[in-house]
Amino acid sequence: MNSCLRAQGDTTPTHRARLPALWSLLLTGLVLGLAPGAQAAPAPVPSPTPPESAAGAPFGVRAGLYGLTTLNGGHFGYALKAGARIEDSAVVYNESDEARTFHVYGADVTNAAGGGLAPAQEGQRMAAVGAWLKLDSEATVTVQPKSSATVRFSLAVPAGTPPGSYLGSLVTALRTPAVSGGVNTETRIARLVELTVPGTADLQVTLSELEHRPAGGGEEFTVTVRNTGNVLYTFAGTLNVTSGSSARTVPLTPTGIYVIPGGSATLTGRLADLPALGRRAVTASVTATVPGGAAKTVDSNTVRLSYFPWLIATLAVGGLLALGLLLVITRKRRRAWLRRRAEERNALRALRRELRAGNPPADAPDEAQTAGTGHP
Secondary structure, eight states: OOSEEEEESSEEOOOOOOOHHHHHHHHSOEEESOOTTOOOOOOOOSOSSOOGGGGGSSEEEEETTTTTSSOOTTOEEEEEOTTOEEEEEEEEEEOSSSOEEEEEEEEEEEEOTTSSEEEOOTTSOOOSHHHHEEESSOSEEEEOTTEEEEEEEEEEOOTTOOSEEEEEEEEEEEEEOOOTTOOOEEEEEEEEEEEEEOSOOOOOEEEOOOEEEEETTEEEEEEEEEEOSSSOEEEEEEEEEEETTEEEEEEOBSOSOEEOTTOEEEEEEEEOSOOSSEEEEEEEEEEEEOTTSOEEEEEEEEEEEEEOOHHHHHHHHHHHHHHHHHHHHHHHHHHHHHHHHHHHHHHHHHHHHHHHTTOOOTTOHHHHHHHHTOOO
């Protein structure tokens, strides 16, 4: 039994103990502005009384029948057919020593830029649960010190809504007065509203092109996961790296976060210790899992990387060219030197032959003079 007060039409309100990681993600209050000391209530321990952990926070929020049913984490979960309507409530606790005025509203839930989920800002155009959730009273409620107040709301699923998973949130905000610097601080607590419209589940996962770039001496890979089906799922991914007959995997991060239908998330992985010479083939593999349901694995395109020590090769080629040029120059000089030596040896041998034959060279001045002044 849900924390439901009244059900109308052909409805089947149920709370399901699902998505524990998702519940804990949005239990933390979202603080807007510079809020010294502002805190948000963490997930309460099941109890029909105010959560003990809320005592240190400005306020706390829980579902109307939290602690009396199997309701998980103080959030809301429903299974409603298209066109059905349900009514429920939330309890707001004021843990301070003075009266507080809270602003309560419904909001869609979207995938946050850095991963995970976040409720839409008030004033944004709501397209799903945030638009279907209506308060039965004013959007503001004043709660006396150390007291609580019940906020009633209804959730009506429009006729013709396609089957699938829909996420929204019931946001309770506390705004503090502006300080001397003129800065207002707002603390928000968002309780998830998980809605399932029965029908055929369509688990669809698409991946973008696997991209890469040099980073820190390695290669950084990114791929985007898109939920093109109608069910909420978590995912985990790896990079599958093959080199010849060997293979290994590198985890992609983040992991275990949720992607709502129509949402997306970007995964990143890094390869380090790359070889100076060799080839690598890299493929991203992502497995999407519906909580308590089916799973599907999809692979990206394959990126092929070739590694070659271009700097070393360039230096080696340059060294060989310099050595070859040096050898050519040295060879020419050696040949010239050898020719001169050969000519000198030939001249010396010719001189020796003439001396042995008694014919001194004509260019020898002493011998020529002696031959010209012979005795009678």
